[in-house]
Amino acid sequence: MLVYKFGGTSVGSAERMMQVSDIITGGEQKIVVLSAVSGTTNSLVTICDAYYAKDKTLADKLVEDFRPKYDKHIYDLLHDEASRVEANALMEEKYALLKSYDINDFSEVQEREIHAQGELISTKLMHLYLQEKGVNSALIPALDFMRTENGEPLYDEIEKRLSATLAQHPNVDLFITQGYICTNEFEQVDNLKRGGSDYTASIIGACANAKEVQIWTDIDGMHNNDPRFVEGTKAVECLTYDEAAELAYFGAKILHPLTVLPAKKKDIPVRLKNTMVPEAFGTVIGPTCDESIPVKSIAAKNGIVAIKIRSSRMLMAYGFLKNVFQIFEDYKTPIDMITTSEVAVSLTVDKTDALPQIIEDLEKLGCVEVDDNQSIVCVVGQNLIEDASVVSGVVKALESLKVRMISYGGSANNISILIPTENKNEALNLLHSALYNESLV
Numbered sequence: 001m002l003v004y005k006f007g008g009t010s011v012g013s014a015e016r017m018m019q020v021s022d023i024i025t026g027g028e029q030k031i032v033v034l035s036a037v038s039g040t041t042n043s044l045v046t047i048c049d050a051y052y053a054k055d056k057t058l059a060d061k062l063v064e065d066f067r068p069k070y071d072k073h074i075y076d077l078l079h080d081e082a083s084r085v086e087a088n089a090l091m092e093e094k095y096a097l098l099k100s101y102d103i104n105d106f107s108e109v110q111e112r113e114i115h116a117q118g119e120l121i122s123t124k125l126m127h128l129y130l131q132e133k134g135v136n137s138a139l140i141p142a143l144d145f146m147r148t149e150n151g152e153p154l155y156d157e158i159e160k161r162l163s164a165t166l167a168q169h170p171n172v173d174l175f176i177t178q179g180y181i182c183t184n185e186f187e188q189v190d191n192l193k194r195g196g197s198d199y200t201a202s203i204i205g206a207c208a209n210a211k212e213v214q215i216w217t218d219i220d221g222m223h224n225n226d227p228r229f230v231e232g233t234k235a236v237e238c239l240t241y242d243e244a245a246e247l248a249y250f251g252a253k254i255l256h257p258l259t260v261l262p263a264k265k266k267d268i269p270v271r272l273k274n275t276m277v278p279e280a281f282g283t284v285i286g287p288t289c290d291e292s293i294p295v296k297s298i299a300a301k302n303g304i305v306a307i308k309i310r311s312s313r314m315l316m317a318y319g320f321l322k323n324v325f326q327i328f329e330d331y332k333t334p335i336d337m338i339t340t341s342e343v344a345v346s347l348t349v350d351k352t353d354a355l356p357q358i359i360e361d362l363e364k365l366g367c368v369e370v371d372d373n374q375s376i377v378c379v380v381g382q383n384l385i386e387d388a389s390v391v392s393g394v395v396k397a398l399e400s401l402k403v404r405m406i407s408y409g410g411s412a413n414n415i416s417i418l419i420p421t422e423n424k425n426e427a428l429n430l431l432h433s434a435l436y437n438e439s440l441v
């Protein structure tokens with residue numbers, strides 16, 4: 001069994017869906033996970049905002065805005081009258097549903113139901129196209145088997161439900177299902193957070209004991225720097241699970257941060273592939289990878305807040321850090337980076353909903369300084385701590401910038417640098433020139 005996942009851009013038009021169909025048809029048995037047509041989930045989020053703002057006229061208008069896009073998509077994709085009628089009826093049903101909510105009784109439950117519609121639409125359209133082409137395939141509803149509790153996948157239950165679902169289609173080699181969406185412990189429609197279809201594919205891969213999970217997107221694999229901000233980046237052939245997890249966590253948008261976890265549990269390779277250039281090798285993520293390249297990639301994450309707590313009570317004392325960490329635990333706020341001196345500790349967070357309360361509590365321990373609009377730039381590779389030229393290259397490359405924190409040695413795979421967000425693009429470019437063009441690789 002193989003698991004393929006196609007992102008929003010890969011199903012973003014009729015032409016793209018046809019390309020997907022060519023890639024998935026034939027060969028080994030596959031479960032194909034689809035995201036919503038690109039832009040759809042963002043629009044669904046905006047519709048929810050309108051409901052929360054009690055602006056039903058705006059919500060209805062935003063729903064109607066889908067119409068020209070999907071009319072064209074269906075017209076270009078489907079050519080049998082019967083499948084066009086079915087697709088149009090599906091869309092009318094979805095428009096009616098999206099307009100049916102009560103502005104005075106709108107909460108997270110309805111919001112999550114709305115967010116789920118994009119994947120339900122894209123998979124149905126794809127399946128209609130496959131049926132029209134005579135491809136033997138089955139549409140299997142993720143809401144029947146993707147089960148979570150407290151936001152975590154219930155692997156045993158998913159495995160059981162998935163195998164029961166697959167067993168209902170004994171002669172089928174191609175299964176289409178929705179990424180991102182699931183049901184939770186309250187039997188409500190829920191989701192795996194934005195970008196979560198990658199995670200769906202990896203969970204399904206682990207539960208189906210897949211040979212490989214392939215994430216098909218609009219670029220030929222994980223690049224050695226963020227291609228949105230740096231010119232001349234190139235695809236990395238392989239990454240270890242840990243390297244890929246660091247890059248995804250620290251901003252490499254190509255991969256949802258949790259994607260590698262389920263695959264790693266079962267040692268299943270994850271391959272990143274380009275839907276538009278299927279013959280390109282892509283990137284393979286697995287337990288091992290070529291160690292001769294010190295720096296594999298550079299990524300950056302915005303929206304970081306740095307907090308410094310200075311206290312003379314820290315001097316020669318123990319237990320101070322425990323008290324600091326306890327405050328973050330009390331407010332369920334994870335810490336990303338941390339550096340300490342004898343009288344101060346600096347740390348970063350990207351979850352800021354409880355920040356005012358956290359600061360109030362920290363002020364009982366010492367003097368607190370807060371810097372927002374920060375970014376973590378992260379240099380990822382294997383055994384970085386054994387190669388002093390890498391860290392010296394990083395420090396030298398960024399000497400003209402206002403570096404706020406450096407974290408080195410926490411793991412062998414990662415050097416993290418905190419800088420003001422306004423310097424992020426410059427930092428990515430400076431590191432690119434320093435680490436790739438000056439014979440480190």
Ligand SMILES: Nc1ncnc2c1ncn2[C@@H]1O[C@H](COP(=O)(O)OP(=O)(O)O)[C@@H](O)[C@H]1O
Pocket residue numbers: 006007008009010035195216217218219221222223224225226227228251252253254255297299
């Ligand atoms: N290091 C990186 N390597 C490759 N792509 C990256 C990297 N960092 C950011 N990206 C961006 O990730 C995008 C693909 O991810 P995403 O938008 O989630 O795709 P999809 O629509 O297939 O889910 C690419 O178009 C690219 O701009």
Ligand SMILES: N[C@@H](CC(=O)OP(=O)(O)O)C(=O)O
Pocket residue numbers: 006007008009035036041042118179180193194195196197198
């Ligand atoms: N459609 C969802 C889930 C997803 O994973 O999308 P994509 O694969 O296009 O990033 C979102 O936009 O968040």
